[in-house]
Structures are given as C-alpha cells and as structure tokens.
Amino acid sequence: MIGSGDHKAQDHRLRDCVARAVERYFENLDGAEARDLYQLVLTEMEKPLLERVLENASGNQCLAARMLGINRNTLRTKLQRHGILFSKDQYNQTEKDE
Helix, strand or coil: CCCHHHHHHHHHHHHHHHHHHHHHHHHHHCCCCCCCHHHHHHHHHHHHHHHHHHHHCCCCHHHHHHHHCCCHHHHHHHHHHCCCCCCHHHHHHHHHHC
16 A cells, blocks of 8 residues: 555656646647647546556446546546446456457
8 A cells, every 4th residue: 555655756746747748738839829728638638547547446447436536427427428438347358368
C-alpha cells in the first residue's frame, strides 16, 4: 500500500507531467491563441485515465470507481461516452491471449 508521503510524491509527478504537456501544447500553437483549453485538457486526459485505471483494476468497475473516487454509475456513464466497453471477462480473455 502506498503511504501518504508516496501518494503526495506521485501527485507531484503527475502535476509535472501535465505541466509539461500543456507547455508543449503552447509551443505547438506557434503563437496562435488557445481556446477552451480547460475542457480540452479534461477531455484529452479522461479516456486514457479511465482505460489505465480500469486495466489496473483488472476490469473491475467497482474497484476502478473507488480508485477514481467516483460513483460506479458515473464511471459507467463515462466509459460509455468514451466507447470503452471493458469487463472483467474481457480483461481475463486478454490475459489468456497474451
């Protein structure tokens, strides 16, 4: 289990990754004005976040929802919105195929 100090260090590393990504985004704009950046960042990071957490939870949506700190129904809505159809059975089959 991760201690509270380790959790804070992980939060800091995640923050640094986001900061670097936003910095690169501004560099790639090449002087153009950024628009709707807040929504863009949330949208762009939500799908990979959901995919990685669900993978880490071995497809267990209840566990994934707890890890994310959201309600399971909210998680299911987000998964459907992003076209992520992932169940424990799919995860187990993926492991067998590898």
